[in-house]
Amino acid sequence: MKNSFTEENYLKAIYKLSERDELVTTTDIATMLDIRAATVTDMLKKLAVKKLIRYERYKGLSLTEKGRAIGVKIIRKHRLWELFLVQKMKFRWDEVHEIAEQLEHIQSDELINRLDEMLGFPKADPHGDPIPDKNGVFGKTRTIPLSQVKPKVVSVVAGVIENSNTFLQYLDKIGIAIGDKITIHAIEAYDQSHRISVNQGKEVFISESVAKNILVVGK
Amino acid sequence: MKNSFTEENYLKAIYKLSERDELVTTTDIATMLDIRAATVTDMLKKLAVKKLIRYERYKGLSLTEKGRAIGVKIIRKHRLWELFLVQKMKFRWDEVHEIAEQLEHIQSDELINRLDEMLGFPKADPHGDPIPDKNGVFGKTRTIPLSQVKPKVVSVVAGVIENSNTFLQYLDKIGIAIGDKITIHAIEAYDQSHRISVNQGKEVFISESVAKNILVVGK
DNA sequence: TAAAATTGTTAGATAAGTCTAAATATTATG
DNA sequence: CATAATATTTAGACTTATCTAACAATTTTA
Ligand SMILES: [Mn+2]
Ligand SMILES: [Mn+2]
Ligand SMILES: [Mn+2]
Ligand SMILES: [Mn+2]
16 A cells, blocks of 8 residues: 555656656656666666556556656645745755655655645645645646746746756845846846846846746746 | 665664663564564664664664764654644644654754644644653653542643544543543542543543553643 | 563565666668 | 667665564573
8 A cells, every 4th residue: 555765766766757748757766866777767667567557668667647646746745845845944946856855755745735724725736836626736837937028028927948056046146036127128148148127126147057947927 | 875764763762661661672672663673673683783873682782872862862752743643634633653663763954843833842742752852852751640530639731641543532532631620539449440521511430440541731 | 590571683485666788579761 | 671779667676664474582480
């Protein structure tokens, strides 16, 4: 009945990979979990026996409903714990991922549902990633990268795509946080770098790659 | 540097056993952890190599300073999480132990210290067990079993010795909780059963064994 | 104090999760 | 389309934590 931490981590990884492409490959999983492909193959056999994935030798795999439910639940727990750490324990958004990697494996439906309630049934974690409800359903997210916003339009920061601590700390440094209003003053034609201001403050420059990794509320 | 969950559980168990008697035996550990003595022997060798215990074949073992520090830290985390679950997440005192068994292994000094602060640097968990501070120091606890209190004396419930869920639920049922004032009206000479009242309410009877397992603030 | 009982250790096995090296299947390319 | 490159699986090994069965040391007791 109960799955090991390792199995949970595989299912979470597989779920994330299947968001891009229904058919997931051995190598993709190995890369995401930073382990060898041979190790992944062994685990795939085990998950297939447990009917958590559909797996055919050399053909890739996909999650069953049961497997998806577990993967989504781990993601739900991870993101609720991250939000808890930021909102209730005053951690910064770049400090919470590693701790949530551990907390996501705590087994108590009651605890996670009370956490959900305590946080007001939030729709997104501190990085803007959506939190599924207790039935594994994600709300509609209508966000677009800042790089797709036209100059002069004011938009509101809703999250980030890149989740690395260095990127989050960079945003802290230049003063961009979720909820901030961003005005694009100009986009340099040569390299697509943006001249923007945050909450009507003084101007800052960001590269195209940064603009691509900031999500704003879309129309 | 980092210890496995299993090693942490052994060190916690050994610490608890050494509270009674400095020299701990293989069988005691096996009984407490509900595993075979042969398994314990293997682990003892490993813990000795890591210098977490002093161990001599057939002679029993004791914790080193390093081993004690880890054992105490796990207990600190366990009890802080239990208090968090009761005070902040509205769990009952009989619901928190199993969840804390998992949470006690989360690795983040920062998190546990903030939890401590958020709870007001508490001295005891929901069952009245003492919580060591971040340096592993326990406050002085001055509690005695209710069975040692003389009739007519009013005393205040501070905790329990027996920690089983059934005992905790029994206390809930007869209306005894930490902080309650207990008046002993009479002690039956034949079987030492107690006729008491809680917070000046109506009388209840408790057996000697119950009286022995309730701790009150001592003089 | 010698035999019996108890406690503790060793030996050999097993399961989970990982690895490297070798073999095989699939996909891409000249 | 034959071969080269890439992806995947298999085989064999290792580590951790557990077990049972057998053996050894210590303690109890008659
Ligand atoms: Mn995260
Ligand atoms: Mn994880
Ligand atoms: Mn407990
Ligand atoms: Mn534990």
